[in-house]
Each structure stands twice: as structure tokens, then as C-alpha cells.
Amino acid sequence: MKSRAYEPVLTPQAEQALPPVTGDKAGLLADLERLLPPDRRVTHQDDLFAYECDAQTLDRALPLAVVFPESTAEVSTLVKACNARSIPFLARGAGTGLSGGAVARESLVLSTARLNRILEVDVPNRQAWVEPGVVNMHLSKAVAKHNLHYAPDPSSQYACTIGGNVAENSGGPHTLKYGVTTNHILALEVVLPDGTVTMMGGPVADLPGYDLTGVFVGSEGTFGIATRVLVRLTPLPEGVKTILAIFNTVVDACQGVTQILARSILPAAVEMIDQKTLRAVEKYIHAGFPLDAAAVLLVEVDGLRDDLEEQAAAVIDACRAANVRDVRLAKDDAERMKLWKGRKQAFGVLGRLAPNYYTHDGVIPRTKLPEVLAEIARIEERNRVMIANVFHAGDGNLHPVVLYDEREPGAIERVRKASDEILAVVASVGGGLSGEHGIGIEKLAYMKDFFGEADLAEMRKIRDVFNPRGLCNPGKAIPTPGRCIEPGGGKKLPVGH
Numbered sequence: 081m082k083s084r085a086y087e088p089v090l091t092p093q094a095e096q097a098l099p100p101v102t103g104d105k106a107g108l109l110a111d112l113e114r115l116l117p118p119d120r121r122v123t124h125q126d127d128l129f130a131y132e133c134d135a136q137t138l139d140r141a142l143p144l145a146v147v148f149p150e151s152t153a154e155v156s157t158l159v160k161a162c163n164a165r166s167i168p169f170l171a172r173g174a175g176t177g178l179s180g181g182a183v184a185r186e187s188l189v190l191s192t193a194r195l196n197r198i199l200e201v202d203v204p205n206r207q208a209w210v211e212p213g214v215v216n217m218h219l220s221k222a223v224a225k226h227n228l229h230y231a232p233d234p235s236s237q238y239a240c241t242i243g244g245n246v247a248e249n250s251g252g253p254h255t256l257k258y259g260v261t262t263n264h265i266l267a268l269e270v271v272l273p274d275g276t277v278t279m280m281g282g283p284v285a286d287l288p289g290y291d292l293t294g295v296f297v298g299s300e301g302t303f304g305i306a307t308r309v310l311v312r313l314t315p316l317p318e319g320v321k322t323i324l325a326i327f328n329t330v331v332d333a334c335q336g337v338t339q340i341l342a343r344s345i346l347p348a349a350v351e352m353i354d355q356k357t358l359r360a361v362e363k364y365i366h367a368g369f370p371l372d373a374a375a376v377l378l379v380e381v382d383g384l385r386d387d388l389e390e391q392a393a394a395v396i397d398a399c400r401a402a403n404v405r406d407v408r409l410a411k412d413d414a415e416r417m418k419l420w421k422g423r424k425q426a427f428g429v430l431g432r433l434a435p436n437y438y439t440h441d442g443v444i445p446r447t448k449l450p451e452v453l454a455e456i457a458r459i460e461e462r463n464r465v466m467i468a469n470v471f472h473a474g475d476g477n478l479h480p481v482v483l484y485d486e487r488e489p490g491a492i493e494r495v496r497k498a499s500d501e502i503l504a505v506v507a508s509v510g511g512g513l514s515g516e517h518g519i520g521i522e523k524l525a526y527m528k529d530f531f532g533e534a535d536l537a538e539m540r541k542i543r544d545v546f547n548p549r550g551l552c553n554p555g556k557a558i559p560t561p562g563r564c565i566e567p568g569g570g571k572k573l574p575v576g577h
């Protein structure tokens with residue numbers, strides 16, 4: 081059957097960041113035939129559609145091919161072949177990224193789907209060597225029998241991989257207390273962009289030399305491909321209590337966050353879910369959320385069993401000081417799991433409200449939550465878009481989800497304008513462009529509004545040390561001078577945060 085002609089769907093900044101590839105594509109395809117069996121390479125256009133984008137669907141382009149290496153040596157050989165043919169390449173985990181980081185126009189995608197083994201669990205030292213394609217939640221499930229878990233828990237943890245988490249320095253609801261990915265990565269085996277295999281970090285603390293592990297984590301796949309990861313494992317808490325606090329206004333819910341974090345306790349998680357999200361979640365998940373609340377806080381405290389009552393009482397007291405309508409403890413594990421299922425599947429469920437969504441993840445000082453959420457509500461109205469909010473409130477990490485239908489004329493322009501305005505508000509309160517989803521290609525155009533030219537030049541110098549030919553995940557994370565256009569709305573944001 082003949083394939084239809086394919087045109088990538090790229091926003092102007094993505095088009096500029098990912099120009100058509102000029103290297104020896106035919107030569108690389110011939111190399112792949114020689115290097116891998118047919119069941120470990122995908123080259124037919126119809127099959128490549130599955131790799132057209134990640135979970136950010138505004139930018140879509142077909143790769144040249146997708147391959148499934150099974151060892152570090154194979155990754156190295158494939159990367160060397162790309163270098164010889166001047167073809168860009170990138171690693172792909174589960175494709176749940178939300179900033180277009182895994183979009184690979186005419187490039188080689190190295191899927192980590194077959195690098196998915198937990199290699200070694202060192203229980204006494206609370207560490208594990210894993211391959212990058214291990215799914216985040218599978219790791220926690222596998223070590224639970226040792227009373228351990230892998231603490232960073234993105235809401236996508238049912239699917240996303242440790243390699244993707246490392247690249248994005250991912251967070252999650254429980255990183256309020258436990259820290260984000262970088263706090264849990266001890267060492268990395270990396271195939272550098274020229275194919276050399278190197279080791280960063282190690283199993284003992286405070287190694288001499290530069291902290292290359294820290295530099296690699298969060299580099300969005302532009303410094304090489306992680307092929308083995310030494311993760312820190314964390315003891316499961318002796319006890320956990322989950323509290324649902326129901327508020328009549330968003331301002332009260334924001335006050336609740338401030339009050340809770342002003343007490344002398346550190347909850348494991350403080351998540352906020354607004355009314356639109358609550359209603360969508362209840363319809364499909366039946367988590368037990370109230371439909372008439374303006375917002376709820378889902379708060380978790382954990383630790384020694386003896387301390388839990390006191391911690392939970394402090395949270396309840398703080399919510400009362402914030403005019404809470406109702407606050408209750410999950411009565412058992414089943415209710416806890418239901419509430420968390422509602423939170424963790426909220427993004428997926430929002431997908432039922434509209435065919436497309438665009439998620440932001442600006443991070444702001446949490447005391448600014450009331451004014452920023454009020455402004456987002458005004459942006460929603462002004463631009464005639466629907467925006468739902470479900471986010472890591474304790475970290476001040478917003479996730480305004482702009483829902484739209486790309487088939488509706490003018491919808492994408494309105495979404496872009498609303499997005500520019502959201503980011504302008506984030507910048508105006510001293511916030512950051514991304515709390516956890518990364519820059520990818522999606523937010524490239526905004527980087528110069530949050531960083532000075534000298535800061536960006538330093539970032540480029542570091543990237544060029546690792547990736548001098550720019551073949552490893554090109555066009556991502558930092559804008560190329562002279563290439564990046566103004567964001568859609570053209571509104572200049574305050575610089576220097």
C-alpha cells in the first residue's frame with residue numbers, strides 16, 4: 081500500500097529549531113540494515129507515526145527511523161554511525177514528555193524500550209543499577225518487598241521511564257518532601273554524542289571532581305544517552321495519612337497551602353485540583369471528589385507512625401485557619417489510593433474534555449498563587465479558551481492545562497496567545513519558565529525572556545563541550561542565536577528572573 085505524502089506539523093519556533101536534515105540519510109538506513117535485525121528497526125512511514133510526537137502534540141514530525149538497541153555497545157555503535165553520516169539522533173523513553181523533547185524530524189530515534197532491566201538492587205546501601213527504559217513505577221514496585229521505593233513520582237509514573245526522568249529532572253507530587261530526580265541519581269553510564277562510553281558519579285557520596293551527574297540530569301537529552309543509571313532508593317515510610325481539604329474559593333485553597341507550609345511540618349505532598357478538573361475526574365475515575373468545590377487540596381503526611389496524628393492535626397488546623405469548608409482523612413488505604421488515582425490520572429481525563437491540550441509548568445513563589453490563579457482565570461475568559469488547573473501547589477509548580485480543538489479555526493492562535501500571557505504573569509512574579517517538564521522545543525522562544533544573553537551563552541558553551549557537532553537532540557532546551565523567533569503573542573516578558 082502506498083503511504084500518503086507527509087508534512088510535519090511544526091510551530092514556527094519548532095520549524096526553525098528543527099530544519100530538514102541534510103546528512104546521508106540513505107547511508108544511515110543502509111547501516112541500520114547491516115547493524116540490526118528487522119524486528120529492531122522501524123523505517124516505514126506508516127509505522128513511524130507512533131513516534132511523531134510526545135505528549136505535547138503541537139509539534140509533530142516523522143523521524144528517519146526508530147531503532148531498539150539492547151546494550152550500551154549497540155547504542156554506541158548506532159551513535160557512531162549517525163556521526164559518520166551526519167544524521168542527528170535522540171533517545172526516546174515512553175514519549176510522555178510535555179515539551180516536544182522527543183520530536184525527531186528526519187533523525188534517528190534510539191528507543192530505550194528494550195533497555196528495560198533492573199540490573200542490580202543493593203538493599204543494604206539502598207541503591208539500584210537500572211537501564212534507562214525501566215518504567216518509574218515498575219522500579220518502585222520491584223523494590224517494595226525490601227521496604228524501599230524510588231521517591232520521584234511524576235504523575236506519569238505508570239508509563240514514563242527513568243531515562244526520561246533523568247533527562248527532564250522530573251518531579252512529582254512527593255518531591256515536595258523528597259526532592260526531584262537529581263537528588264536521587266548517584267551515577268550514570270552515558271554514551272556521549274560522539275559514541276564514547278563514559279561513567280559519571282559513583283556509588284559513594286561526595287566524589288572528587290566536577291559533579292557531571294548533576295550537569296547531565298536535566299540536560300534534556302542534549303548531552304548524550306544514559307544507558308545505565310544508579311538510583312538512590314528510599315525507605316517506605318512507616319505510615320501515611322492522606323487528607324482531602326475542600327474549599328469554596330480558590331483563594332482560600334491557596335491560603336490553605338500557605339498555612340500548611342508555615343507550620344513546623346513538611347508534608348510529603350500538597351496538590352491542588354480545581355473545579356473543572358474535579359468534575360472531569362469524578363465522571364471517569366469516581367475518586368470521591370466533591371463536584372461543587374472551587375478547589376481541593378490533597379495533602380499527604382508520612383513518617384513514623386507515632387508522629388502521624390500530630391502531623392495530620394497540624395494540616396487540618398492549617399486548613400481551618402484558611403476557611404476550609406470540609407477537611408477529612410482518608411479512612412483506609414483503599415480510599416487513599418482512589419484519591420491519588422484521581423490526582424494522578426487527572427491529565428489523562430482532561431483529554432476527554434477536548435481533543436487537544438497544552439500544559440504549562442511555570443513555577444512561582446507559592447505565596448503568589450492567589451494572584452497568579454486569578455490572572456489565569458482572566459486570561460481564560462479574555463482569550464475564550466478553557467483552562468484547568470491541577471498542580472504541585474506545595475512547590476508553587478503550576479500546571480495550567482489549556483484545552484482546545486485544533487480543528488477549530490483560530491483555536492491554536494488563541495491557545496498561543498493565552499500561553500504567552502500565562503508565562504508573562506509567571507515572569508512578572510519572579511517565577512521560572514519550567515518547574516519540571518523542560519524547555520524542549522515548546523518553550524525555546526521564551527528562554528530569552530527568563531535568561532540574559534550571557535546566561536544563555538554559558539549554557540551553550542556547556543552544551544558544546546558535550547555535544548560539539550550538535551547532532552544529539554539538536555534544537556532543544558536552549559535557543560540557537562539568530563534562529564529563535566518571538567513567542568506567538570509577541571509580548572515582551574520581563575527579563576532576568
Ligand SMILES: Cc1cc2nc3c(=O)[nH]c(=O)nc-3n(C[C@H](O)[C@H](O)[C@H](O)COP(=O)(O)OP(=O)(O)OC[C@H]3O[C@@H](n4cnc5c(N)ncnc54)[C@H](O)[C@@H]3O)c2cc1C
Nearest residue numbers: 173174175176177181235241243244247250251301306516
Ligand atoms: C499525564 C502526564 C503527567 C505528567 N506528570 C509529570 C509530573 O508530575 N512531573 C514531571 O516532572 N513530569 C510529568 N510529566 C512529563 C513526563 O512524563 C516527564 O518529563 C518524563 O520524565 C518523560 O519520560 P519519558 O520516558 O516519557 O521520556 P520521553 O518523553 O521519551 O523523552 C523526554 C526527553 O528525554 C530524553 N531521553 C529519554 N531517555 C533518555 C536517555 N536514556 N538518555 C538521555 N536522554 C533521554 C529524550 O530525548 C527527550 O528529550 C507528565 C506527562 C504526562 C503525559
